[in-house]
Amino acid sequence: MQPDTTRQVLLDAAFHEIHRKGFQSASLTAILHKAGVTKGALYHYFGSKRELGYAVLEEVISDHLRTLWLEPLAGATADPVTQLKDCLIKAGEQLNDKDIRLGCPLNNLAQEMSPIDQGFRERTDVMYKLWLQTISSALQNGQQLGRVRKEIDPEETALFIVATLEGCMSMAKNAQDKAVLLQCGKGVLNYLDSLGT
Amino acid sequence: MQPDTTRQVLLDAAFHEIHRKGFQSASLTAILHKAGVTKGALYHYFGSKRELGYAVLEEVISDHLRTLWLEPLAGATADPVTQLKDCLIKAGEQLNDKDIRLGCPLNNLAQEMSPIDQGFRERTDVMYKLWLQTISSALQNGQQLGRVRKEIDPEETALFIVATLEGCMSMAKNAQDKAVLLQCGKGVLNYLDSLGT
DNA sequence: CGATATACATACTGGTCGGTATGTTTCTGC
DNA sequence: GCAGAAACATACCGACCAGTATGTATATCG
Numbered sequence: 220m221q222p223d224t225t226r227q228v229l230l231d232a233a234f235h236e237i238h239r240k241g242f243q244s245a246s247l248t249a250i251l252h253k254a255g256v257t258k259g260a261l262y263h264y265f266g267s268k269r270e271l272g273y274a275v276l277e278e279v280i281s282d283h284l285r286t287l288w289l290e291p292l293a294g295a296t297a298d299p300v301t302q303l304k305d306c307l308i309k310a311g312e313q314l315n316d317k318d319i320r321l322g323c324p325l326n327n328l329a330q331e332m333s334p335i336d337q338g339f340r341e342r343t344d345v346m347y348k349l350w351l352q353t354i355s356s357a358l359q360n361g362q363q364l365g366r367v368r369k370e371i372d373p374e375e376t377a378l379f380i381v382a383t384l385e386g387c388m389s390m391a392k393n394a395q396d397k398a399v400l401l402q403c404g405k406g407v408l409n410y411l412d413s414l415g416t
Numbered sequence: 417m418q419p420d421t422t423r424q425v426l427l428d429a430a431f432h433e434i435h436r437k438g439f440q441s442a443s444l445t446a447i448l449h450k451a452g453v454t455k456g457a458l459y460h461y462f463g464s465k466r467e468l469g470y471a472v473l474e475e476v477i478s479d480h481l482r483t484l485w486l487e488p489l490a491g492a493t494a495d496p497v498t499q500l501k502d503c504l505i506k507a508g509e510q511l512n513d514k515d516i517r518l519g520c521p522l523n524n525l526a527q528e529m530s531p532i533d534q535g536f537r538e539r540t541d542v543m544y545k546l547w548l549q550t551i552s553s554a555l556q557n558g559q560q561l562g563r564v565r566k567e568i569d570p571e572e573t574a575l576f577i578v579a580t581l582e583g584c585m586s587m588a589k590n591a592q593d594k595a596v597l598l599q600c601g602k603g604v605l606n607y608l609d610s611l612g613t
Numbered sequence: 614c615g616a617t618a619t620a621c622a623t624a625c626t627g628g629t630c631g632g633t634a635t636g637t638t639t640c641t642g643c
Numbered sequence: 644g645c646a647g648a649a650a651c652a653t654a655c656c657g658a659c660c661a662g663t664a665t666g667t668a669t670a671t672c673g
Binding site: 239240241243244320321322326327329330331333334335340343344347374375376378379381382383384385386387389390392393394395399402403405406407410413 | 436437438440441517518519523524526527528530531532537540541544571572573575576578579580581582583584586587589590591592596599600602603604607610
């Protein structure tokens with residue numbers, strides 16, 4: 220097997236196990252079994268369980284965020300309200316029941332680890348700040364284009380949006396019910412509409 | 417020591433340890449050390465670590481929810497928008513930096529345990545449903561009193577409110593910054609205002 | 614072709630975990 | 644006052660955990 224492949228297989232397996240059990244309760248043995256390799260391989264590529272977790276954040280989860288929320292909002296041309304609604308709808312569509320039961324990977328890790336590990340907190344913080352900044356810039360741009368109400372504070376609104384998104388995922392995760400996500404998402408869509416001119 | 421006292425001391429210690437580390441990573445030894453008793457006492461009152469966790473949910477955390485959100489909203493006389501804003505402000509005031517770093521105990525447990533333990537999920541679900549129902553009833557009552565806009569759906573709005581609250585707590589927890597909570601809370605207050613007539 | 618590094622596999626270790634078995638003391642009821 | 648139960652304390656157990664030490668095959672490079 221190619222070296223890079225083994226590393227990626229390990230990262231994928233770790234991502235799924237961590238998503239299912241949380242980082243602290245994720246078993247290295249389970250990850251290795253899922254990846255089909257042994258401990259020698261793991262500790263060849265990662266110095267410790269913690270570093271493996273960092274890599275999952277920086278490489279796997281970071282990619283998800285980029286694909287789903289950052290890149291679609293990057294273009295400075297269109298209407299951010301529509302863009303945000305599209306992101307939300309697309310994100311909602313691609314979530315199956317298992318995804319809903321397991322919740323948002325970024326939020327899960329942030330909630331579990333940020334109080335007890337600085338390394339995790341710094342990394343999740345960077346990602347949230349990127350997310351917030353991207354939405355904030357899009358809103359600001361929308362204001363200049365006259366598509367977003369001038370009165371709103373882009374930063375504050377971005378924070379409110381992300382908080383609400385994560386809250387919706389949390390509620391749906393606990394209810395284990397996609398209907399909850401959809402109902403909650405409707406509330407977000409209404410709120411997003413209220414931002415437009 | 418009185419029997420009931422010992423049980424309560426154990427519950428309190430367990431609540432704090434679980435709040436700090438999460439349920440799965442909460443160490444019974446740490447709980448016992450904090451409580452100043454030994455394993456004999458613990459297993460005299462609780463059949464297992466899991467039952468201890470259930471009791472923390474049903475007795476300690478449930479009390480917090482009741483005191484902070486259910487009882488203040490129980491009276492069917494006043495303006496629910498004002499009541500909700502008061503709850504939010506009061507809740508925000510009594511949170512110190514440590515509380516913010518550790519996040520909402522109910523949300524923490526729900527996020528960690530609901531995907532992997534039915535018993536936890538059922539119990540957190542009951543509490544969330546109570547919370548939602550209380551807010552929904554208050555909003556409905558407010559509509560009858562002409563203090564809340566007739567067009568809104570009380571249930572959907574209650575879900576959106578709770579999701580947003582939990583989202584705000586999550587964002588502040590990860591940022592480890594009360595300013596984030598306050599800024600996010602401002603967004604919630606604005607939204608609550610938009611519900612009134 | 615030989616040497617060295619890379620890329621793993623295997624076997625093992627100390628420590629911590631939840632849980633249990635067995636005291637020991639205190640309180641309660643007759 | 645004595646028997647039994649309640650309320651704990653102490654000592655111990657097997658399981659699992661992250662991490663390590665060592666072995667081995669393969670690829671790379673001079």
